[in-house]
Amino acid sequence: MMFAKNIKLFSLFGSALLLSGTCLGATFSDKPLKYTSKNNMGEKVELTIPFISTEDRQVADRINNFLHIQLLNTLPPAKENTAAKMALIELELPLESMEPASSGLLNGKRQYAIVVSTEGCGAYCSLNEIRFDFDARTGRVITPLELLSEPGKKALAILAQKTNARRLRTEIARLEKLRNKGTKERDKETVADQIELYERCLEERYTKSGSLYDLYLKYPGQISILDGALSFDSGTCSAHVNRAIDDLGNLVMTLKAPQLTAYLSSYGKYILLDEGDGAIADINPYAQVFHGKINGNTPITLMLTDSVEGAYYSSSRYFYDKHRQAIPLKAARKKDVTELTEFDGKGKPSATISYRREGNKLLGQWRGAGKTLAFEASP
Numbered sequence: 001m002m003f004a005k006n007i008k009l010f011s012l013f014g015s016a017l018l019l020s021g022t023c024l025g026a027t028f029s030d031k032p033l034k035y036t037s038k039n040n041m042g043e044k045v046e047l048t049i050p051f052i053s054t055e056d057r058q059v060a061d062r063i064n065n066f067l068h069i070q071l072l073n074t075l076p077p078a079k080e081n082t083a084a085k086m087a088l089i090e091l092e093l094p095l096e097s098m099e100p101a102s103s104g105l106l107n108g109k110r111q112y113a114i115v116v117s118t119e120g121c122g123a124y125c126s127l128n129e130i131r132f133d134f135d136a137r138t139g140r141v142i143t144p145l146e147l148l149s150e151p152g153k154k155a156l157a158i159l160a161q162k163t164n165a166r167r168l169r170t171e172i173a174r175l176e177k178l179r180n181k182g183t184k185e186r187d188k189e190t191v192a193d194q195i196e197l198y199e200r201c202l203e204e205r206y207t208k209s210g211s212l213y214d215l216y217l218k219y220p221g222q223i224s225i226l227d228g229a230l231s232f233d234s235g236t237c238s239a240h241v242n243r244a245i246d247d248l249g250n251l252v253m254t255l256k257a258p259q260l261t262a263y264l265s266s267y268g269k270y271i272l273l274d275e276g277d278g279a280i281a282d283i284n285p286y287a288q289v290f291h292g293k294i295n296g297n298t299p300i301t302l303m304l305t306d307s308v309e310g311a312y313y314s315s316s317r318y319f320y321d322k323h324r325q326a327i328p329l330k331a332a333r334k335k336d337v338t339e340l341t342e343f344d345g346k347g348k349p350s351a352t353i354s355y356r357r358e359g360n361k362l363l364g365q366w367r368g369a370g371k372t373l374a375f376e377a378s379p
Contacts, residue, residue, distance in 0.1 A: 026136060028054045028112055030103050035072060037089040039096050040121055047089065047098040050114055051076065062139030062379070063112070065289045067132065069303050071098065071116060073326045075319055095120050101129060105136060106227040108274050112136045113225065124240065133225050135271075137278070140379075143286045144223035145308055147230070147271055152263030156220040160232050164251040165206035168198050168237075171248055194245050201237035221253070228272065229256045287313040292377025294366045298322075302362075302377050304331065304340075316340060318353075329353075337364075 033051045036044055049071055052063045064076040072089050101115040114132045119125060133142040148156065172195055179191045204210040221232035231254040238246035257272040270278035290302040299321040305313040316329040318340075329340040336356055344350040351368025353375055362377045 026054050026056060026059070026109075028052055028103070028105065028136075030100060030114075032100050033077070035089045037072075037091055038094060040094040044088075045096060047072070047095060048100060049098060050100045050103060050116065052103075052112075052114075056139075059137075059139035062289065063114075063134050065301065066134075066141050066287070066303075067114070067116075069289065069301075069317070069326075070132075070287075070314055071130070073314065073317075075301055075321065075324050093120060096125065106225070107271055110136055110271050110274065110278070111142065111225060131224060135278075141284050141287055142225065142271070143284055143308055144225050144230070145286075146280065146284070147223075147225065147265060147268030148220075148263055149265045149268075152260075152265070152268075153220065154218075156232065156263050157217055160220045160234060160253045161206055161216055163253045164234055165202060167248070167251060168202045168206070172198050172202070190245055193242070194247065197237055197242060197246065198248070205234075221251075225271070226254070229254055230260060230272070231255075288379060290362060290377035290379055292362065292375065294375055295373040300377070306331075318342075338362075342368075 030050045030052055032048045035047045035049065037047050039045050050067060052060050052067075054060045061076075068074055068076040073091060074089060096119040098116060098118045101117040103112070103114045105111065106113050112134045114134075116130045116132070118128050118130060120128070133144065134140065135142055145153070175191050175195050175198075179188060179195070204212045205216045207213060216234065221234040224231045224233065231252055234251040234253075236243070236246055236250050237248065260272065261269070264272065266276050267278065267280040269275040285306060286308040287303070287305045290304065292300055292302060294300055300318050301321055302316075302318040303314070304316050307313075316331050317326045318329060319326055327342050329342055332339050332341070337354055338356075340353040340355075341349050342351045351366065353364060353366050355362040355364030355375060355377075360378050362375075364375045366373045366375045
């Protein structure tokens, strides 16, 4: 598994903000919604997505908006019983299926975790589990990397590198003993192929002269927030073509919360250890849904995203709430002004939104079709 995205150095959202929301001890329930879409063969399929309810409607709305935009590229229905009546969902990457896999409160009810299973088919079919974590007080999405301090990220990347290299060396030594014992000719070939696979992986990722060494030295792996622990997944050594001989599978390092103390940010200590008040320096700098208006009377929903290692977020986009059609945006930051550009069918700029962060709001202008209109939005 390759981590090709780079962490950008600016936030689209500006300075600190702690969202208001519900208190701990709230209960969450999931009444999944079913939508109709088409697979890559053009056949109709049913996709099922979580639809969350809790005592604080604003918290539930934040979660449902995020899930619908991320998974289905649309907005959630105003009422849960209207989903089946909505238009056919068209996805950029068609799916065979989508089903909620699990959901629940973790880490002393400070975190609400949702896992969704999807299947997509191209040259071959693959099953994936997509995990989402939310702050149970506010409904704000948690990007796992936020739980680590800057020095902690670097130190854990080095630790993961050493742990994975040791695991590969141990497996190579075991396989060499197995080969030397003498087995069937076919088994010998398989063992030889396994040794070659792991030696190449060790050389490329975990040797200073390796082509991927610097990449894996910078990043500890795909992070999952567990109950009282974090896991760091550096992916497999194999590709699809040789997955059958890869007995190690994903190279995963798991550390329990007390082992992580030195690596955590203040927010990470709150989520995992219940230390501090849980304040965080930014609304999620990598993915956040905003609600606002253009010209004071046209409601819109805006999702702003930024690249981050180990987390996939769809590109920034916005919706006119009445039409619910996603409009992709390209974002650029110029000093304290962020500019979002949308394009027409020919790839030419057709409109822009420019804004500044002022306290809890994004304030600026929408420009398009020869008009300049006021723009505002907030979480």
